[in-house]
Amino acid sequence: MANIIEKKLISYIDKTDENKSSHWKKYLDKNSSFRDKASHLGFGTYTSKSYKDIFHKILQKLIFGNKVFKSEIFQKYKKIFDLQNRLIDTDTIRHILTFEKLKNKVNPKKICIIGDGKINGILGAHLTFPDAKIFSVNLSETLINDYVILKDLDIKLAESVELVDKIEFKTSNKILHIIPSHLKNFLLNRNIDLFINIASFQEMNVNEINKYFFIIKNNKSKIYCCNREYKKLFGNEEIYFNKYPWGNPKKLFWEDCPWHKKFYSLKPPFIRNYNGNCIHCLVDYK
Numbered sequence: 001m002a003n004i005i006e007k008k009l010i011s012y013i014d015k016t017d018e019n020k021s022s023h024w025k026k027y028l029d030k031n032s033s034f035r036d037k038a039s040h041l042g043f044g045t046y047t048s049k050s051y052k053d054i055f056h057k058i059l060q061k062l063i064f065g066n067k068v069f070k071s072e073i074f075q076k077y078k079k080i081f082d083l084q085n086r087l088i089d090t091d092t093i094r095h096i097l098t099f100e101k102l103k104n105k106v107n108p109k110k111i112c113i114i115g116d117g118k119i120n121g122i123l124g125a126h127l128t129f130p131d132a133k134i135f136s137v138n139l140s141e142t143l144i145n146d147y148v149i150l151k152d153l154d155i156k157l158a159e160s161v162e163l164v165d166k167i168e169f170k171t172s173n174k175i176l177h178i179i180p181s182h183l184k185n186f187l188l189n190r191n192i193d194l195f196i197n198i199a200s201f202q203e204m205n206v207n208e209i210n211k212y213f214f215i216i217k218n219n220k221s222k223i224y225c226c227n228r229e230y231k232k233l234f235g236n237e238e239i240y241f242n243k244y245p246w247g248n249p250k251k252l253f254w255e256d257c258p259w260h261k262k263f264y265s266l267k268p269p270f271i272r273n274y275n276g277n278c279i280h281c282l283v284d285y286k
Helices: 004-011 013-019 022-027 051-064 072-083 089-104 120-128 141-153 181-187 206-219
Strands: 110-114 133-140 161-163 178-180 195-198 221-229 228-230 238-240 250-256 260-263 270-275 278-286
Touching: 004 013, 004 022, 004 141, 004 161, 013 181, 051 089, 051 260, 051 270, 072 089, 072 120, 072 161, 089 120, 089 221, 110 120, 110 250, 120 133, 120 195, 133 141, 133 181, 133 270, 141 161, 141 178, 178 181, 181 206, 221 228
Parallel strands: 110 133, 110 195, 133 178, 161 178, 195 221
Antiparallel strands: 221 278, 228 238, 250 278, 260 270
């Protein structure tokens, strides 16, 4: 049975519809099973453990090497995923590699994840920066899916969640604040140190991207951004990484992302190239 947070988020679906590109209008129709943890729905995978695990592991090692499996962050994810009988899949490994790169470059007290899925970003932010307050802003359906996954976990983070339900919302000492996208302006003037966007701007329309960059610049924040260099959406919107409203921030790094080049399938051909180059960067607007 849905609790008060889920019920409110369901009531906000029509409001966050305004923020949807053609990509999300295709994946998140009114019949979407967004309360089902395993539903793909365009925002990531939730892979349960099975007899196929050994094949996943072999293919993951072929693509990502062995080092990631020995990392501290990988072991932290694994401990939590094991409690849910959940496999660390490609989507999760990409997040693990991201946080491994970020952990020695930033030390944020406040983090905002723009466009998470299957709690990969929320969880990685909390495991890597355990003292940080986390904000997660997203479409209502995705927030519901994240919350369904999160509330089944027996960890401190799952017990420290509140929903921002108005622009004037007063934050508490909770660790995680979830924000439906129509209330994104709540994030203005929050002294957020780090924004993270992974494969999400590439699926928004240009107007939405501009609004998020206004918020990031307003906070004088850093942003880690990893997105397709170019993507054409179902409604023919064309999204270019280099045309985001970057302005002139300090570039801490800006390069092709090495872990967004290949992915695997359990059907031939087993290892495949992503459809388009991905760039990742860390820039500072302070």
